[in-house]
Amino acid sequence: MSTVLGTELFCMIECHLLFSNIVTLMQTLDLPEPTDDEIEQSRKLNEIIKQSVADAGGWIDFDQYMQLALYAPGLGYYSGGVQKFGEQGDFITSPEVSPLFAQTLANPVSMVLEKMTDAKIIEFGAGSGKLAADILLALQKKNELPEEYLIIELSAELQQRQKETIQQIVPDLYSRVSWLSFLPEKPVNAVVIANEVLDAMPVKRFSIKDKTVQLLGVDVFQQELRLSYKDAGKKITDSIDLLNIESPGHTYTSEINLNIEPWIKSISQCINRGAVYLIDYGYPRSEYYSEERHMGTFMGYYRHRSIDEPLWYPGLQDLTAFVDFTSVAEAAIENDFDVDGFTSQGNFLINAGLANIVEKTRADSEIKKLQIVQQMKTLSLPGEMGERFKVIGLSKGLEENIPGFEVRDFRYRL
Template sequence: MDLPVPSTDALAYSAALSDHIAREIDAAGGWIGFDRFMDLALYAPAQGYYSGGAHKFGAQGDFVTAPELGPVFAQSLAAQAVQLLRLGSPQIIEVGAGSGQLAVDLLRELERCGSLPDSYAILELSGELQARQRQAISAQAPQLLSRVRWLERLPECFDGLVLANEVLDAMPVHLVVWKSTGVVERGVAIDNGRFAWVDRPASGRLLERALALAAECDMPPGYLSEVSLAAQAWVAAWATRLGRGALLLIDYGFPRREYYHPQRSSGTLMCHYRHHAHGEPFYLPGLQDITAHVDFTAIVESGCWAGLELLGYSTQSSFLFNCGLAEVLARTPASDGRRYLPLAGAANKLVSPAEMGELFKVIALGRGISEPLLGFSSGDRSATL
């Protein structure tokens, strides 16, 4: 792979995490599931990708998320937030707030339209990211910092809006291969001092889910893909805690029959390092992001089985236009090219089918919401799930 060369310190950081993972593999008898490898690579305390100190978001990091493109994403999203705060409770929890830019822009827009929540909590496990989020809010919206608090675990109960942008894709996944002889789980072992793929028969809950998927989808022998039991459990856990309100989840993925399409026979696992995308998860653990697309059908099933209602499902493009993206852009005169052109460029990336507009989806699950949601007023694709 032709990727940027890390610094000496970064290589040492990755080597330390690799040693940590290798010791865990040894302690587990020589093999761990890929879900555990991914969990350690991303979240091992003080060593994982999201736990360490490297820049991850924006031009100086490894990838760009919607909030990093500019304020138009949050300014459009705010219209949906206002409705949900009115229908539920005036509280927001943002999960995995990244650089903190979404919190900054969303709070500023809610302040502009007189709809600030009573509290804005950020659920963030990384102390390093908490510090960066606090710094971003302090620098760009200091008058709103007092409304923000940080959580390290899910609350016991909550009424209001739970917002998660690009969170589900970073949850650990199992790798599964459907063979003519049965279902196997692809895991990680050590071979000559290097991480290596080793398959073992799938068992337990994973085998149950894999067999159910095979009964529903056409998977030829040798078909490899992901099963995200963690994302399903996460949604179900919120369902036991949410009173009146909604989960608003934004991520890239497909309905199940598209996700497990026969032609998508190598899965969706992808790694991101310095704005280069590749498929080698063993490359420099701790220095790169590891993601998988979201099976949105599984997300809906988990939420609804746990008592939530599907409130809407659409492309990011439809959702943002329904929420007033065009009106947000119109606030800045097109004649003011210095200000308008960056906003228009960001908007194009957010809604273009060739960029984020079609691949990224928005899904809402809730309880006690008494009217249709603005973001899904046209272009709702719930029937495809």
């Protein structure tokens, strides 16, 4: 058999194995079938991950796998052109639920902007661009537009979608928006917004049993990616020890995000004066690493269905973990920020004037009125997004605490 034919046969067998596994799991979880192009995209990413495993000596840490699965150029979940947001995607974010979210957030943002000169808004990971467009529209109506709206976005595909959204909703403000891959080198006065960014950072996954810490990673077995554990080593074990997890008699599994501190540090270095609003699902550390969550919070999402199989469809499913907001607060304090508030999304939106905005929103029919009320409930009620999502507010160089946390501030829980 020639080398070429042998290689082709090997690829055919490998593709068959991958497709067989996909079909089996789809049948088990009742998942929608991906397109042929999506399966091919996932196969290509599979090969890149396998090569990374080989280059690393046969095993990579889970956060390295997650980095590739989400951000590998042209193939990762956030860079491969897969529909992500809305009903046709894998999840719905607050800005996609209703413009009420951005309109309400614009209130405290504008109040902070007023305290500074030449202030900008910096948004990380702007998703579809809906939040940016709706905030700009709300600030335009207030006559309180920033000097510039900067979007930090690594994905060229998402940048293009954001540009289309902003051109469609606020074409006259498009010239105020700039896209960057990194924060500005020269420090600026700014309000920083990051909605559902922290949960998309790669995490290390670990297991504790009999006080022994092991790290989850990925190797290759019989030509397929496989999850496997190895000893964590002293450096990672020391970081996990700081979480003060009470080790139960059984195996305790969770995750740790070591990217938060350097990310917060980079923001602090970029800001002279300003504020940071971080919105995400998560808990204070005492709740995050409780016995109740002994299996961790990591999960994959595909077409609005949760999947506890991170190696399935690399590049096609969203991979995410909840946020330890205590680690956010610690990183902020270590990097010259004040922690001005921590509360649920529902409380934050109420403090920021959601009820008044709903009252002033025009509805030309009873159906429209009911839709607006339902959107408000989805964003703010405990049983919906109101309690699951939290908001933490940081400030630097400001004399007063930033707005949005006047009632039911839960900083004492951090």
